[in-house]
Amino acid sequence: MIELTIDGKRVQARKGEHLLAIARREGVEIPTLCHHEAVEPSGACRMCMVEVTRPDWEGWSKLVTACNFPAEEDLIVRTRTDKVMQTRKEILELLIARTPGSQLIAEMAREYGLDHPTLTVGELSEKCILCDICTRVCQNLVTGAISRINRGVEKEVNTPFAEVSDVCIGCLACAKSCPTDAIEFKQVGLERTIWGRTFDLVPCTQCGAPTLPKEQAEWLSERTGMKVEEYFVCVKCKAAQTARTYENIAW
Amino acid sequence: MKLTLDTFHKFQKEQAARLEGRKAITVCCGTSCRAKGGLDVASAIQTKLKDAGLDENAVELTQTGCHGWCEMGPIVTVEPEGTFYQQVKVEDADAIVASYTKGNAEEKLLYRDPTTRQRVASYHAIPFYAGQTRWALRNVGRVDPANINDSIARGSYVALNRALTSMTPEGVLNEVAEAKLRGRGGGGFDAGRKWRSAAKAPGFPKYIICNGDEGDPGAFMDRTIMEGDPHGVLEGMILAAFAVGSNQGYIYVRQEYPLAVEHLRQAIKDAHAMGLLGDNILGTEFSFDVRIARGGGAFVCGESSALMRSIEGKVGEPRAKYVHATDKGLNDKPTVLNNVETYVNVPLIVEKGSQWFANTGTDKSKGTKAFSVVGKVLHSGLIEVPMGTTLRELIFDIAGGIPGKNRQFKAVQTGGPSGGCLPEKMLDLPVDFDSLADNGSMMGSGGLIVMDDRNCIVDVARYFVHFLVEESCGKCVPCREGLRHLLDVLERITQGKGKMSDLDTIERLCDVLENGSLCALGKSAANPVRSTLRYFRKEYEEHINEHFCKAGVCPALCTYKINDQCTGCTLCAKVCPTHCISGSRKEKHVIDQAKCIQCGSCFDVCNFNAIDILGSNG
Amino acid sequence: MEKKLLHVYPQRCTACRNCEIACSFAHPIDGKAGVARIKAFGDKEGRVGHNQIVVCMQCEDAACVSACPANALWRNPDTGAIYLLEERCIRCHSCVAACPFGNMRPQADEFPSKCDVCGGDPACVKFCPANALEYK
Structure with a gap:
């Protein structure tokens, strides 16, 4: 264990532990947009910037992203200095200009006192802030169907060459983990459409209610060893089935 | 034939002996000279030599890498005299061979000094070369890059043999550290320190990576070295691997450098065949x-x-360097990544010693640096000088100064698109890592773009920001979004729609770029804007307040008018692309403002200062 | 230390579904009642003693845990119950599909829900008028 200081408070941490994790454990609030516990930090949104220094740095300090900066002995972390707050505010202004329609960004901007953004504003329909949570989730945890394509201002999240993906399993993890609800999907009856591909939701073998795409069942089956068909019962029927099983047990 | 520590020395001596009083004609076959017909010149000379009954024993014909003075290409030299022929055409082959057999030089192909109007025979007497100290470029333009024996004859792998015979890895590390070699790719990080951390870091395998992804517009130092002296690069990498304890390396070359790839491939193959690369180098462990x-x-x-992610096959995006590459680099293994020019310096240090190396340069920047000098200079090209040489010496003494009799030096941009623009009062600045950084620019990988008073400084800033907008990876918010808005503001100013408050917005965006960006590209992206605003604020203000671009570049902010100096020579009317200049011979001409596109061609050709650049409202 | 378990006595259950309501209010979403993680099934023929209660059994080798790609399901060392670490959840609902007993419940746009024994003080137990649930 090592000791460091966050906003004047001495705290203990493991060497190399990321500052954000330590701060959150200690109840120090640091805003994030691209952080998701399930995936490696990326450092893309720059909202979690904090100022760090050390006693031996002779007054010199630097801004770092708390999400991936490793803790070291005697580090002095300040999470709300003027420079930090100003940088976060500027970043929010840039994001507002990109996604003027996003509730989340507008709320955060208000918190940082950004009442009159001055930069030229983009299209209202744009919601994606390119935090890369969806792509990291899909690539690291699911099947890697989507990625960041193009670069710079042209950058966007999409399937390779924006073609229909044959590895997507329609699990919706990308859409559901998006902090700004930028990924569109549609689910009507037994059909679920995402990234230009329509998946058939297998009807519950007992009641016919939609369960999950066959592709997701196959992917799960490979990971867990359960039979694909075992996934095709809806929650309600499974619970009822469980209840019936109990009925057959003698008390 | 595989060489060993015992046989290398003898083999090298044999090869070197060939060079003694060698009779050879070399033809530059670098990328640029090839484009100008260098290969054809080479084969024409070959044919003529054969016709004259001169075989390989009488005179060797060597195709070399680039001499770094591409406007003079194709370049042919004759050894041992060092005769330098420029802009050689296929038809000149006859004359070259004829004068060779006669033992004199073909006068009309020699370089003519623009001031003295005298022809200069020898390579070494030409100011462009005489002022240089070619260390990194020592073999470029001299050896046949596709022939390993040629390189060995010139001393390649001597340092490797020395290291493997009589030095420990620690010894090599110490030499590099004591030479205070700093990375030539831009950061200027102490190479010895980097290598030592990688050597100490636990992990297997360790990687040596050579960064040959030279992306700065107008920079071609690394390309020239990879094309012209691939064995120098390889030897530097092998020495680094020996020092660090690595046995796997990558050279990352950009797609646009096919000749570099070809020559490096050949070099790797040849080095393998001779036991200089691969398993058991020179018969050692x-x-x-x-x-x-x-x-x-x-x-x-x-x-x-980002380069390492690219090698891994992932999206080429940078990541935070809070954990150094020397601990977790490629595939999360300890990695040393240096630039082409850094590696090519290593054999020199090992062979001649750190003391010798550190004698050249400034206090904190040792050795030499190659610059690609382009823009408004008489001689654009590759120039290698000791660290600490002033910008004035570089631009005026070696590169020949500003062309055009009425043109004035305005600024020089160092360090590529994310470097800063330095004004005339900075010309006596010694060029090294620290003094450039202290003045709002940077060394970068060594690009130098010279601008004269016909370059609009706001337009220059706009150009570089536009380049960076296109090239930003788009991962982090400040760089992706901030640059876009910066470009937006600069475009407004060049279109005459700027407000004084825009200058504050620029400062603000520069701050967030510098403070907030993830990688060095974003952090330094503000440099061209910030430095031009710092040194040329008046010009920005003229654009905004007076709607006047005095360089005559921004079409919305200038008009061209012919004054009473006009002699009616008609030259301007001839060059005008829109034929909007009218007037009879020997009478004052007039520009039809409705058709004028403000290209400035008339201004550039006028010999009588008869054209004025005025603000948008005349 | 011996872990407490949620004991179910279906023969005492009156299918009043107080447990479901208690659970919903114990796990609210945005201040509103959430999805109940426990379910009481009344006997179709209304026979006393034939009702059923279905609730997570905190399986030893749990299907939900092995199906989760994000490592978001963890066993609480204090209660022994498996709980969802919402910060890690990517809402792919694989756990919902994987639980063979129907005890992993989806909530439209929210995180899937499961019984976490209310961190050691299960609300359902307190609100069951028939003592059909015990935590001991």
């Missing part, structure tokens, strides 16, 4: 192999962490 990784030409992949 030490093994090291190199592969070529080709990049897609994204500027950001020259950034070390």
